[in-house]
Amino acid sequence: MVTNNCFCRHIIQRALAILFASVSLLAHAGVQEDIATIQSTLESRTPPVKARSVKPSPIAGLYEVFVQGNLIYTDKNFSYVIVNGAMMDTTSKKNLTEESLKQLTTIKFSELPLQNAIEIKKGSGAYKFAVFSDPDCPYCKSLESGLAKAGISNYTAYIFLLPLKTLHPDAATKSESIWCAKDKAEAWTNFMVKGTAPEKANCDNPLSANEKLAVEIGVSGTPSIYLKNGHQTQNPQELVAAIKAHQ
Known part of the structure; x- marks a missing residue:
């Protein structure tokens, strides 16, 4: 009976691992679709604008976009944007926008x-x-x-x-x-x-x-x-x- 219980737990753990992996893959696919949508929206403008970097911000549903030397934040449809705003980490007190800009504008x-x-x-x-x-x-x-x-x-x-x-x-x-x-x-x-x-x-x-x-x-x-x-x-x-x- 003990062996059966261990076997059942093993099966459940594997099932959960597969489920979480599937959810993670779906979430990643959703993020990549959002990024593609933002890039496509920018490039379809007149004149076309190409973003150097688009990635998820720490806030769910909000994306960090580095374009024309500026860091902006937007939703996945590029319906609303935050310009000249600084994102702060309230725990570490770090200015996340400043840190991202420093990294993105550093060259060789x-x-x-x-x-x-x-x-x-x-x-x-x-x-x-x-x-x-x-x-x-x-x-x-x-x-x-x-x-x-x-x-x-x-x-x-x-x-x-x-x-x-x-x-x-x-x-x-x-x-x-x-x-x-x-x-x-x-x-x-x-x-x-x-x-x-x-x-x-x-x-x-x-x-x-x-x-x-x-x-x-x-x-x-x-x-x-x-x-x-x-x-x-x-x-x-x-x-x-x-x-x-x-x-």
């Missing part, structure tokens, strides 16, 4: 196409960083002058020209002129720090490639700074601290 610095950037070397050039910058962006100009004011002198900056045409209609022409100047670094510094406009010039340039790259890696605005470790920030003080830490 060594894989950046530096041939498409203006190289500016100061001092030993020891600390390397990259900036996606618009010549007509006031915050970009503040960054350029701010480094000198902070006494930062040993770095190599790679400037990826990214004119925000909607906000600054003349930025593309200025960017091309700076890129096509005989001395790109000098033309960039003269305009951003001294306010000296570059002579108008045309040539093959990486502006379109930079725009495509910005979308791929999640640049949402200028200046977008990539530190040597690949982390993205829009806070100049983080850059200053990182450079000073390596001096």
Whole structure:
């Protein structure tokens, strides 16, 4: 009788395991369908939008979507969205949105196409960083002058020209002129720090490639700074601290 009871329990346990596995597979299939629906909805818009990442959030029925450098939350039908909202873990007190954004916007610095950037070397050039910058962006100009004011002198900056045409209609022409100047670094510094406009010039340039790259890696605005470790920030003080830490 004991043997029969053990045998029955074994059968029940196996049945429950199969049942739970089936439920898990069905739930996973449902999640994948939801993700496909969200991606399809975005891509069917005009113009089409491609999400770099879509995954379930810790809240049931709510999905985390990383698109155009921003993290948003939506239902499976993309009927409602939460934009510029932070999801907090009330137990750990962690900002889950901030943590996800940090992970999603971190890149391998060594894989950046530096041939498409203006190289500016100061001092030993020891600390390397990259900036996606618009010549007509006031915050970009503040960054350029701010480094000198902070006494930062040993770095190599790679400037990826990214004119925000909607906000600054003349930025593309200025960017091309700076890129096509005989001395790109000098033309960039003269305009951003001294306010000296570059002579108008045309040539093959990486502006379109930079725009495509910005979308791929999640640049949402200028200046977008990539530190040597690949982390993205829009806070100049983080850059200053990182450079000073390596001096």
